[in-house]
Amino acid sequence: MTGSAFSTGLARGTAALGTALLDLLYPPRCAACGEGLGSSAEEPFCVICARAVDPVPAGCRSCGLPGIDALCGACLSNPPSFTACHAGGLFGGPLADAIHALKYRDRPALARPLGAWLAGRVSLPQNSAIVPVPLGRKRRLARGYDQAALLARALAKAKGLPILPLALARTRETKPQVGRTRADRLRNVRGAFRAVPAIRDRDVVLLDDVVTTGATADACAEALVLAGARSVRVLALARTE
């Protein structure tokens, strides 16, 4: 065994030991109901919660709005800069509980099983690069971590795709999107992102935790396309109806 192979093996062994120790100290629990999952579980949900996640019904070809044939009115009148929008499930029930825990209850470790769960539910084009929607600086400092960046890392690992974690940056702070109308959301985030030139000619999978109207995703996609990205498709853990 060469020195580097030995040290890689040692590093893997140490990482595995670390994971085993963590599992012993903090046995994996269902991200939604807290039920024990047994050691070495890679799934975020127990069997009952996994079954209770609603799939996203077929919808608008562009933004994915459920229950629409072909294109929705908003995409017809104002086509988004992304080509498709998919999510692991509908926002609600166990999926909403898990996302809430990841974002607001200081559970960054949930990003790994949730990212792997999402990876198992979508097919992504080969050679695409994963880019997370960046969290505002103030919110990242308050939370201590960026959940979309952690999810992106887990998804990229599960899919064997590259991640470009710093491809997008916010040019200004935006107010939270919760409780705003679609028009208001678009105004709030328009021009709030900038993409790096390294994105040129890449097919991008833009990752966020939740997609609602797609306004934030569209502002990000616009910045990526402006910087020369060949295509942008949006992916989220969940989408609202």
Ligand SMILES: [Zn+2]
């Ligand atoms: Zn459960």
Ligand SMILES: [Zn+2]
């Ligand atoms: Zn649409």
